[in-house]
Amino acid sequence: MATGAIAVVDYGMGNLRSVWQALVHVADGREVVVTADPAVVAAAERVVFPGQGAMPDCMRELDARGLRPAVLAAARDKPFLGICIGEQMLFEHSAEGDVAGLGVFAGEVRRFPAEKMVDAAGNRLKVPHMGWNEVRQTRPHALWEGIADGARFYFVHSYYVDPVDRACVAGTTDYGIPFTSAVARDNIFAIQCHPEKSAQAGLALLENFIRWKP
Amino acid sequence: MGLAKRIIPCLDVTAGRVVKGTNFVDLRDAGDPIEIARRYDEQGADEVTFLDITASSDQRDIILHIVEACAAQVFIPLTVGGGVRTVADVRRLLNAGADKVSMNTAAVQNPDLVADASAKVGNQCIVVAIDAKQTAPGLWQVFTHGGRNNTGLDAVEWARKVQQLGAGEILLTSMDRDGTKNGFDLALTRAVSDAVDIPVIASGGVGNLQHLADGVSEGRADAVLAASIFHFGEYTVREAKEYMRERGIEVRL
Numbered sequence: 001m002a003t004g005a006i007a008v009v010d011y012g013m014g015n016l017r018s019v020w021q022a023l024v025h026v027a028d029g030r031e032v033v034v035t036a037d038p039a040v041v042a043a044a045e046r047v048v049f050p051g052q053g054a055m056p057d058c059m060r061e062l063d064a065r066g067l068r069p070a071v072l073a074a075a076r077d078k079p080f081l082g083i084c085i086g087e088q089m090l091f092e093h094s095a096e097g098d099v100a101g102l103g104v105f106a107g108e109v110r111r112f113p114a115e116k117m118v119d120a121a122g123n124r125l126k127v128p129h130m131g132w133n134e135v136r137q138t139r140p141h142a143l144w145e146g147i148a149d150g151a152r153f154y155f156v157h158s159y160y161v162d163p164v165d166r167a168c169v170a171g172t173t174d175y176g177i178p179f180t181s182a183v184a185r186d187n188i189f190a191i192q193c194h195p196e197k198s199a200q201a202g203l204a205l206l207e208n209f210i211r212w213k214p
Numbered sequence: 215m216g217l218a219k220r221i222i223p224c225l226d227v228t229a230g231r232v233v234k235g236t237n238f239v240d241l242r243d244a245g246d247p248i249e250i251a252r253r254y255d256e257q258g259a260d261e262v263t264f265l266d267i268t269a270s271s272d273q274r275d276i277i278l279h280i281v282e283a284c285a286a287q288v289f290i291p292l293t294v295g296g297g298v299r300t301v302a303d304v305r306r307l308l309n310a311g312a313d314k315v316s317m318n319t320a321a322v323q324n325p326d327l328v329a330d331a332s333a334k335v336g337n338q339c340i341v342v343a344i345d346a347k348q349t350a351p352g353l354w355q356v357f358t359h360g361g362r363n364n365t366g367l368d369a370v371e372w373a374r375k376v377q378q379l380g381a382g383e384i385l386l387t388s389m390d391r392d393g394t395k396n397g398f399d400l401a402l403t404r405a406v407s408d409a410v411d412i413p414v415i416a417s418g419g420v421g422n423l424q425h426l427a428d429g430v431s432e433g434r435a436d437a438v439l440a441a442s443i444f445h446f447g448e449y450t451v452r453e454a455k456e457y458m459r460e461r462g463i464e465v466r467l
Contacts, residue, residue, distance in 0.1 A: 013336075015308040015309060015335070015339075017285065017308075017309060017310075017311050018285065018311065018313060021285055021286055021289075021311065022289050025286075025289070052336050052338065052339075053335070053336040054336070119216055120216075123434075125216075125217070126410075126411050126412060126413055126436065127411060128337075128338065128382065128412070128413075129217065130338070130382070130383065130413050130436070131217050131218060131219075131220050131260065131413070131436065131437070132217070132218045132220065132260055132466040133216060133217045133218065134216075152218060152466045154290070154291060155217075156338045156382075174216050175216060175217060196289065197289060197290055197291050197313060198289070198290075199255065199289055199290050202289060203289055
């Protein structure tokens with residue numbers, strides 16, 4: 001594999017074409033591979049860890065393919081981008097199916113609390129949280145470069161991460177409650193929304209990731 | 215501030231072209247699907263929906279090529295519907311680059327399809343389209359085959375049922391209003407939207423920007439879908455969003 005390659009980890013849960021397509025669009029000729037091979041993940045310069053579906057299925061499939069060690073190794077020293085369930089899987093535990101995650105970040109993945117799902121005008125908020133919502137940048141980060149604070153990104157999820165260490169929070173969003181929509185620490189950035197489906201703001205974030213030198 | 219209400223242009227596609235007509239007659243050519251999808255993306259559309267209305271099965275694969283080409287250039291969610299009958303059909307469209315797949319007649323004929331597809335690809339990818347007609351005051355029934363067949367199902371009950379089966383979203387079309395430009399059936403939209411927890415997209419009857427705003431504020435829809443007002447340049451998506459924002463509706467601008 002060529003140096004500078006970007007590996008998108010494929011553990012068999014859903015379609016990664018959108019993620020691959022958007023990365024290729026901003027990769028400026030660099031190789032982007034969708035792979036289920038731990039060796040390819042290990043050899044990549046940067047790793048994208050996406051996810052969709054239910055977290056228990058995602059954890060099961062990740063282990064069934066023997067990808068856990070390669071993902072944990074990448075999260076230790078490579079530029080690493082978690083997307084959606086890929087963000088949630090980095091935490092210790094999820095309320096979705098009461099399942100353990102990878103434990104890269106301390107904290108819980110929680111479901112939106114039904115009793116808080118009303119907006120300021122008293123209208124009921126639906127779960128899943130689906131559509132374009134604002135991401136407040138709670139601190140500067142290389143991946144926010146060129147993206148307006150409060151820019152809208154596309155979300156589809158019913159669970160959100162609740163980190164123990166608030167210092168890792170990089171972005172927050174309001175949906176009934178304020179929740180953590182992005183976390184970052186050292187070489188890791190992980191986001192709840194789908195940058196690959198978030199038009200210009202999302203493409204800018206992916207481009208920033210490809211150039212990022214943590 | 216919070217979640218924005220979505221505006222979704224819908225493209226009826228047959229034999230590789232976007233067409234628009236009333237009840238499948240008097241189809242007018244509205245252009246190249248990729249070009250139109252790109253234009254809507256540039257105008258700030260929140261998603262794009264392709265509805266494959268190709269009649270003959272030998273032309274089915276054309277839509278896959280369109281989806282592939284669109285997904286390579288347009289980085290907003292893409293929903294594709296029309297002729298989806300099996301989980302394999304769902305997978306083919308997702309693999310081509312669709313983010314969500316919409317099913318209608320097949321869901322009525324075989325509700326297990328909704329459950330199976332949802333279990334395999336996740337409910338966020340599964341949209342159930344409901345075509346409803348008013349049959350008595352405050353009562354709507356589900357029709358299939360472009361509004362010709364009455365299934366006898368109550369639209370509100372069916373909406374609850376598909377949510378339970380695993381639909382992630384409902385695309386609700388009023389067959390009474392579709393093509394009329396008289397506005398959404400707001401009572402229908404509200405009845406369905408209030409009955410379910412998943413998002414509801416209002417469709418059928420949009421003739422002006424007021425109709426779009428009404429769909430959200432009166433119909434309580436989470437998203438509004440329209441075709442002809444955008445295709446023939448009457449309004450841009452941006453104009454629609456500006457109009458909605460002036461009326462206090464939160465949009466992505």
